[in-house]
Amino acid sequence: METKQSLLAAISGAIRGPGWAPGRRIAEGRMPSLDGATGWLESPPLTTDGLRGRVVVVDFWTYTCINWLRTVPYVRAWACAYRNAGAVVLGVHTPEFPFERDVDNVRRAVHDRQITYPVAVDSDYAIWTAFANMYWPALYVVDAQGYLRYHHFGEGAYEESEQVIRQLLDEAGAGDTIPAPVTVDARGIEAAADWADLGSTENYLGSERTENFASPERATTGAPRRYTTPPRLDPDHWALSGEWTVQPDSVLLEERGGRIACRFAARDLHLVMAPPVHGEPVRFGVRIDGQPPGPDHGDDVDDDGTGTLTEPRLHQLVRQHGPVTEHTFEITFLDPGAQAYAFTFG
Numbered sequence: 001m002e003t004k005q006s007l008l009a010a011i012s013g014a015i016r017g018p019g020w021a022p023g024r025r026i027a028e029g030r031m032p033s034l035d036g037a038t039g040w041l042e043s044p045p046l047t048t049d050g051l052r053g054r055v056v057v058v059d060f061w062t063y064t065c066i067n068w069l070r071t072v073p074y075v076r077a078w079a080c081a082y083r084n085a086g087a088v089v090l091g092v093h094t095p096e097f098p099f100e101r102d103v104d105n106v107r108r109a110v111h112d113r114q115i116t117y118p119v120a121v122d123s124d125y126a127i128w129t130a131f132a133n134m135y136w137p138a139l140y141v142v143d144a145q146g147y148l149r150y151h152h153f154g155e156g157a158y159e160e161s162e163q164v165i166r167q168l169l170d171e172a173g174a175g176d177t178i179p180a181p182v183t184v185d186a187r188g189i190e191a192a193a194d195w196a197d198l199g200s201t202e203n204y205l206g207s208e209r210t211e212n213f214a215s216p217e218r219a220t221t222g223a224p225r226r227y228t229t230p231p232r233l234d235p236d237h238w239a240l241s242g243e244w245t246v247q248p249d250s251v252l253l254e255e256r257g258g259r260i261a262c263r264f265a266a267r268d269l270h271l272v273m274a275p276p277v278h279g280e281p282v283r284f285g286v287r288i289d290g291q292p293p294g295p296d297h298g299d300d301v302d303d304d305g306t307g308t309l310t311e312p313r314l315h316q317l318v319r320q321h322g323p324v325t326e327h328t329f330e331i332t333f334l335d336p337g338a339q340a341y342a343f344t345f346g
Contacts, residue, residue: 028148031056031140034090036126039103041110043118046090048146055087055168056142060133062096063109064272064314066189066202066344067155068137072113073190074158075139077182078165079117085174086144087165091119094128096136097249097341099274099312108311141165144172155193158184188299189270189316193346197324199265200236200345206249212237219246224254229261233328238262238343250274250341258333260340265326268298268319268346274312276337282309283334286317288327296320309338 031048040046059075061068079089093109095101101123110119122128131140134153141150141164150164162181169178186192204210207221214237215227227240242258244251251260260271275282286293286305293305298316301307307315318329 031142031146031148032130034120034127037120038123039121041107041119042116046118052146053144055144057089058140060092060094060138062100062136065136066270069189070155070192071137073184073186077184081179081182085169085177086172089117092122092127093119094122094125143168194267197267202344204342205251205340207246208248215239221246233263235263250339253333253336253338255336256334259330261330263328266345267324269329270314270316270344272314272341273309274339275309282338285332287330
């Protein structure tokens with residue numbers, strides 16, 4: 001979405017203006033209510049009043065967001081390190097895509113990311129609205145008196161954010177119980193982006209928010225149509241091949257053998273995908289410039305580019321290990337019913 005694209009550009013230094021700042025340490029009012037949560041994971045329901053006396057770190061996330069996935073190692077580490085000193089990390093999962101409203105999918109993501117701190121399931125956007133939040137991820141820190149004292153939107157500012165947590169614990173009298181700052185070794189999908197070589201930006205595939213669609217056929221929303229891929233793709237352009245239904249938030253494959261192609265420049269390429277609603281797995285193959293990825297395969301494919309789509313989530317399909325240059329990516333689905341939502345890069 002636009003806010004996430006703008007956020008990515010800001011983090012990489014592209015649109016920082018003289019007034020841009022990652023966070024504030026001034027008081028920002030009382031912590032809003034948590035009453036609108038539709039469920040809770042890893043905890044019984046929590047309340048703002050019940051958290052009074054603790055330093056609260058509120059982390060807004062949605063589980064397919066690559067920007068959040070790269071912050072979670074730090075949030076996990078803070079939850080573990082500062083628990084005994086009086087801090088509570090509170091995750092708020094507010095969904096972006098329809099399948100992220102399914103609490104079982106959120107529960108699986110909590111398990112996969114080894115999250116043990118409380119998570120409020122915010123499927124109706126009640127907590128998001130109460131905080132007047134606009135971003136994934138978004139971090140808010142609340143002091144022991146219940147006042148918002150700091151926020152940061154997006155990736156980065158980890159040392160600054162941790163220093164705020166430590167400062168507010170000290171104000172609350174934690175003293176010698178405050179441990180040393182954390183050390184984080186983020187790996188796999190959680191590893192930091194290669195910002196220096198990141199030349200492509202996030203792109204949604206549904207008709208409402210997509211950019212640079214390059215198939216010569218005009219996209220028809222809500223009806224199956226056969227599309228073709230042009231012989232050459234310009235940078236950051238994408239195309240379909242085969243019979244697809246373009247939906248407002250995604251593209252749906254109607255027959256086996258359909259393909260999505262895009263031209264990108266980044267170390268990592270991810271694609272948010274979902275299997276058919278009735279749950280059958282979808283086999284797929286990935287090619288880079290027409291060849292199997294070999295050592296440049298992502299976590300969700302083999303050296304030969306083979307993978308299987310079994311659950312709705314973000315899939316890492318490319319991680320280059322040599323110099324990062326521009327390439328054409330293709331994914332071909334061997335079974336029908338796959339839905340693809342968004343490309344992200346790192």
